[in-house]
Amino acid sequence: MVQDEAAHGAYTLPRCYRHPDQETGVSCSRCGRPICPQCMVDASVGFHCPECVRGAEGQPPTRAATTRFGGRLTGDGALVTKILIGINLAVFVVAAYLDKPLAGQWELLSYVSPQTGTAYGVAAGPDQWYRLLTATFLHVQPFHVGSNMLALWWMGPTLERVLGRLRFTALYLVSGLAGSALVYLVAGQAVASLGASGAIFGVFGATAVLFRAARQPLGPVIALIVFNLVITFSVPGIDWRAHVGGLVAGVLTGIGMMHAPRANRNLVQAGTVVLMLAGVLAMVLVESARLTG
Structure with missing residues (x-):
């Protein structure tokens, strides 16, 4: 049996540009926008946001976007x-x-x-x-x-x-x-x-x-x-x-x-x-x- 209480510290972190309710300490290594774990896409250096992965001018992505640890990005993350x-x-x-x-x-x-x-x-x-x-x-x-x-x-x-x-x-x-x-x-x-x-x-x-x-x-x-x-x-x-x-x-x-x-x-x-x-x-x-x- 488990009963837990959410604990929140006094620290302040930037909020993901796509999910404003999610605090994060990680930014896209290409555009610099703060991104939460759901939006992190592995890159050769750091992580990219989904928009940067799709490429400039709305070009299709060169590879399938994944989560930080290799899972598929999905609409319903829960x-x-x-x-x-x-x-x-x-x-x-x-x-x-x-x-x-x-x-x-x-x-x-x-x-x-x-x-x-x-x-x-x-x-x-x-x-x-x-x-x-x-x-x-x-x-x-x-x-x-x-x-x-x-x-x-x-x-x-x-x-x-x-x-x-x-x-x-x-x-x-x-x-x-x-x-x-x-x-x-x-x-x-x-x-x-x-x-x-x-x-x-x-x-x-x-x-x-x-x-x-x-x-x-x-x-x-x-x-x-x-x-x-x-x-x-x-x-x-x-x-x-x-x-x-x-x-x-x-x-x-x-x-x-x-x-x-x-x-x-x-x-x-x-x-x-x-x-x-x-x-x-x-x-x-x-x-x-x-x-x-």
Whole structure:
């Protein structure tokens, strides 16, 4: 469960000429106009604005415009965020009011009977590993889903605009899976957990990487993460393992995506996601071997 508050510093930055609501410390290296992450287009030196990429006198662009980290520029920079929120809310309604057994079928469940040694849930084998993902779309009560989705709405669009839809989706899902995997690794013999918090913390971690890469003040996002970690370790019933696992995965995936060398950017970014998934698989295999060995 996540509850966060937006923090704003006293600093003043120029505002993007195309998105006046977005502060930025980056300018187009060709025309000098301030541009936000959504408008940054990679250039041989620095970043260009979309107009400069199109060329003078309205000439067509010489190459497809991309976000700062290789994603496609899109009209709606928050589409994936909206879809994820919609899925989470829909699953909550179905599991809480229309099909209550669904929660038991989808939650991150793992249990090994001390009497018979019979394994249930994730511990039972690969045909139950789907729970590592489905559990990240389940919530126990309106406040639980509401606080998580509010946090995603506050933080998700900024990250989605700079990464692009595909990369943002990958980061979100990998963070959720990593949170679930750490839960299983630490307490696989008897665990029942659910919620999107691991993925949300992954978004927090990647946002911190973005702020550092863009040379923007880290204070607000660090305060947000610390605030939520304090809640994580002080309020009973919150699964700290999912939060920590998601946060670490978000930071590592964010580093791989945002600091990839331009010449091999797609390869490095894809490799980062594959390595994170390999880490998730390794945690599951290690704990499964321990439980059944």
